[in-house]
Amino acid sequence: MKAVVVATAAAALVGGASAHRNHRAAHQALFEKRGYAEGETCIPGCTTIWKTITGEPTLHTPSPPPKPTATAWPTGPAIVPTPIPQVCPTPGTYTFPATTLVVTETTTVCAASTTELPKGTHTLGGVTTVVETETTVVCPYATQKTENGVVTNVIETTTYVCPSAGTYTIAPITTTVSVPVTTVVIPVVTTYCPGTYTAPAVVTVVETSTVVFCPFESSTPTFAPEAPKYTAPATPPKAPSGGLGGHGGKWAMTYTPYRPDGNCKVASEVLADCAAIAKAGFTTLRVYSTDCDTLPNVGAAAKELGLKLIIGVFVGKPGCDNGSPDVAQQIGAIKAWAQWDLVSLVVVGNEALFNGFCTVGQLTDLIHKCKSEFGSAGYTGPYTTTDVVSSWLNQDVSSICSAIDVIACNAHAYFNAGTHPSEAGPFVKGQLELVVNKCGGGKPGYIMETGWPTAGVCNGVACAGVSEQAEAIKSIKETIGDNVVFFSASDDPWKAPGSCNCEQHWGCGQLFN
Numbered sequence: 001m002k003a004v005v006v007a008t009a010a011a012a013l014v015g016g017a018s019a020h021r022n023h024r025a026a027h028q029a030l031f032e033k034r035g036y037a038e039g040e041t042c043i044p045g046c047t048t049i050w051k052t053i054t055g056e057p058t059l060h061t062p063s064p065p066p067k068p069t070a071t072a073w074p075t076g077p078a079i080v081p082t083p084i085p086q087v088c089p090t091p092g093t094y095t096f097p098a099t100t101l102v103v104t105e106t107t108t109v110c111a112a113s114t115t116e117l118p119k120g121t122h123t124l125g126g127v128t129t130v131v132e133t134e135t136t137v138v139c140p141y142a143t144q145k146t147e148n149g150v151v152t153n154v155i156e157t158t159t160y161v162c163p164s165a166g167t168y169t170i171a172p173i174t175t176t177v178s179v180p181v182t183t184v185v186i187p188v189v190t191t192y193c194p195g196t197y198t199a200p201a202v203v204t205v206v207e208t209s210t211v212v213f214c215p216f217e218s219s220t221p222t223f224a225p226e227a228p229k230y231t232a233p234a235t236p237p238k239a240p241s242g243g244l245g246g247h248g249g250k251w252a253m254t255y256t257p258y259r260p261d262g263n264c265k266v267a268s269e270v271l272a273d274c275a276a277i278a279k280a281g282f283t284t285l286r287v288y289s290t291d292c293d294t295l296p297n298v299g300a301a302a303k304e305l306g307l308k309l310i311i312g313v314f315v316g317k318p319g320c321d322n323g324s325p326d327v328a329q330q331i332g333a334i335k336a337w338a339q340w341d342l343v344s345l346v347v348v349g350n351e352a353l354f355n356g357f358c359t360v361g362q363l364t365d366l367i368h369k370c371k372s373e374f375g376s377a378g379y380t381g382p383y384t385t386t387d388v389v390s391s392w393l394n395q396d397v398s399s400i401c402s403a404i405d406v407i408a409c410n411a412h413a414y415f416n417a418g419t420h421p422s423e424a425g426p427f428v429k430g431q432l433e434l435v436v437n438k439c440g441g442g443k444p445g446y447i448m449e450t451g452w453p454t455a456g457v458c459n460g461v462a463c464a465g466v467s468e469q470a471e472a473i474k475s476i477k478e479t480i481g482d483n484v485v486f487f488s489a490s491d492d493p494w495k496a497p498g499s500c501n502c503e504q505h506w507g508c509g510q511l512f513n
Helices: 022-032 267-279 294-305 325-337 360-376 391-392 398-403 421-438 466-483
Strands: 002-005 059-061 085-089 094-095 099-103 107-124 127-130 135-147 150-162 164-171 171-194 197-198 202-205 212-216 220-221 252-254 284-288 308-313 343-352 383-386 407-410 445-450 484-486
Touching: 002 252, 085 360, 107 267, 294 308, 294 325, 325 360, 343 360, 360 383, 360 398, 383 407, 383 445, 391 421, 407 421, 421 445, 421 466, 445 466
Parallel strands: 002 212, 252 284, 252 484, 284 308, 308 343, 343 383, 407 445, 445 484
Antiparallel strands: 059 094, 085 212, 094 202, 099 197, 107 171, 127 164, 135 150, 197 220
């Protein structure tokens, strides 16, 4: 039976992918690793099964032939806009009802991808992952199962040992084509974000025994219904914003307790790392979340070394209402730890607006929620959130500006094609000034991430390299170093290199020894 594709079907996910936001997106991948202590995760996991049911489209011909059979989305909580296969047994014009579907939460399912193949045996699908060393990956993949003559697309998980550095395709499908050219359909793992999706209404069929795929062609991004909003006190207490910043161009360094293979470091390794950062002259460490025993291990090291902490509540998926289990777990962990004498700043969300994980309203509510929760547990210090400059400037963020005590943004001059390493400092300073002015100019501003990679492609005049990093860090340190958090203490070999080939090479701690 020949398959005809009416419009482009969903594309396969490829593990380790990254776009222009390369460095920023790497943080999301970092925190997706929790729960997989013995290996990397190449794509999001899911146990949803895509099933088929029959439908009743209407056929219009002078003499109605048998009605086509339809495959529709499953009922229940996992309703998603997967392309709908319609079996049309005879020539004619078939009218399929237009369908609108609203997805309220990010859902990963099996969907269909298509390709034209010549006669012969072909290997298709699977999941591609790139590793830099011998690595064990835990990898969900799409496949097909046949039971009682019914073919079902399912998502299964496999553990795969990559014996050395390289690119690996895991769990592909082998298919044999016996005719000169045909279009084949393969299952792929596909993630649908919240949004409104619409399927087309009419398809004209001119061939006998044809399968038509009616995909959902358009979507309007939306967010899941928000949880009941937290109402801040009418006159919330003003947290102090003093005590932040450094001297001599050194204040804070980002730190994540991961080994080169991506597994968690133990307390003794964390202490050694933090001691090196303290010896370099930094007074503060910025951590992003509570995973990997960050609070007890980094907290103990900070206490022993006389360092302060910038702690965070990390938002790593769409819909950051304060009822999110992941967010609630972090809030609970921070309250249980409660070593407030070590904390100089709480950062609620890291580029959550840029990644589409929060609306402005949701992030505002989450900041108020954290202020209430941590305040009730004894914290009296300042709060902020941080994002890329465009996310601050391109929308109304006045509610966030009112909710936070200090203004913060992430600014990486390497991603501006017109900035030479020697100009990194003035560039970063100018970016911060834009954000501070956006919030009215009445609160102090700080950079929560800035740095330069030692390896990667040239982005215009912004070239990566060892000497280039030294030049850029020197410029930042001399221009605005007292008010920035440098990224990062060491390289991250466990990250995928990204399209810029720079993701693993932001370590700059050696420049401050």
